[in-house]
Amino acid sequence: MRLRAVALLLQAVAVGALVVGVAAAAGQLAANHRGWALDALAWAILAMVFQVAILAWAWRVLGAGWWPEGDGLLWLRSFARGWVARYVPGPPTGPAGKLLALREAGMAPPAVAALLWVDQVLGLASGVAAAAAMAVPAFGREWVAIAGLAGAAALSLVVVGTRPALVRRLSGRFGKGGMHEAAAISPRRATVAFVAMTAAAVVAGLAFHVTAVVVSPWPLGRWEEGAAVFCLASMAGYVAPFAPSGAGVRESVIVALLGQELGVSAALAVAVVARATSVLVDAALLAGFYGASALWRCANRRRAGVALSNRRA
Structure with missing residues (x-):
């Protein structure tokens, strides 16, 4: 009962923070959309x-x-809870949203601990890997050494941080039976998830590039640099636990990297519009998910009621 109450409280605060973000994002887009190629x-x-x-x-x-x-x-459901919980200011709340959803569903604490640990390790490693992959195409061959070191660091983090023996040792601390209840994730699953998360980071960078082209003089042909800037900014936001979804930190890095070429005001506009658009997309996806879930529950209740009536008849 207490777990359910905490989960509902976190969800309510997260939704409230997201609503505030949506209002701010809509205001920014409405005030600045003139002259944009909205298509x-x-x-x-x-x-x-x-x-x-x-x-x-x-x-x-x-x-x-x-x-x-x-x-x-x-x-x-657990992914959606974690995704919306990112908007709560303070320590990392995305993992807390997932944790509460999984525990509420009855998943064993060691399994939850293993999942969340590996998810966080891969989230950090994929951000580093995406930035390393885009650095050389974006900034030239002089970045080969730095990109190589960053890529090696990302792979080392994946290999060491998701090692089954380490994950079992950590997850076993959360079970009543100690190591007898320990859980781990196979290297194959961790590798597939790492590749997918890295690809997602690059896709987010490309989305940012398109946004920059729409709202500023940023050239369409420099997609590698646009994606690299966003990957670097997102990584900075990821490692700043005090910022909800990296807010403020990510925008500061974008302005610092693009300000000299576009000007501070144009770079700030790009950063703000990119954030506003992502907030609205998150809100639309979450609204669709929660709306569909509510309709599904109603349909199940109706079917259960009809089945009960037929048995009584």
Whole structure:
């Protein structure tokens, strides 16, 4: 009962924060949309939707074998809870949203701990890997050494951080039976999820590039640099736990990297519009998910009521 109350409170605060973000985002877009090629912005929106879909699929892959047969959508529900919880200011709340959803569904604490640990390790590693992959195409061969070191660091983090022995040792601390209840994720699943998360980070960078082209003089042909700027900014936001969804940190890095070429005001406009668009996309996806879930529950109640009436008859 207490777990349910905490989950509902976190969800309510997260939704409230998202509503505030939507209002601010809508105001920014309404005030600055003149002269934009809005049909081109639709491509950025599609890329953002695709990015979220990839991340949700990667989360499903990580937990394959642990999702209960009687609740086939737990993976999607827990991902949605974590996604909306990112908007709560303070320490990392995305993992907290997933944790509460999984524990509320009855998943064993060691399995939850293993899932969340590997998910966070891969989230950081994929951000580093995406930035490393885009650095050389964007900034030239002089970045080869730095990109190589960053890529090696990302791969090392994946290999060491998701090692089954380490994950079992960590997850076993959360079970009553100690190491007897420890859980781990196979290297194959971790590798697939890592590749998917890295691809999602690059897709997000491309969405940012399209947004920059729409709202500023940023050239369409410099997609590598646009994607690299966003990957670097997102990584900075990811490692700043005090910022909800990296807000403020990501925008500061974007302005610092693009300000000299576009001017501070244009770079700030790009950063703000990119954030506003992603907030609206998140809100639309979450509204669709929660709306569909509510309709599904209503339909199940109706079917249960009809079945009960037929048995009584």
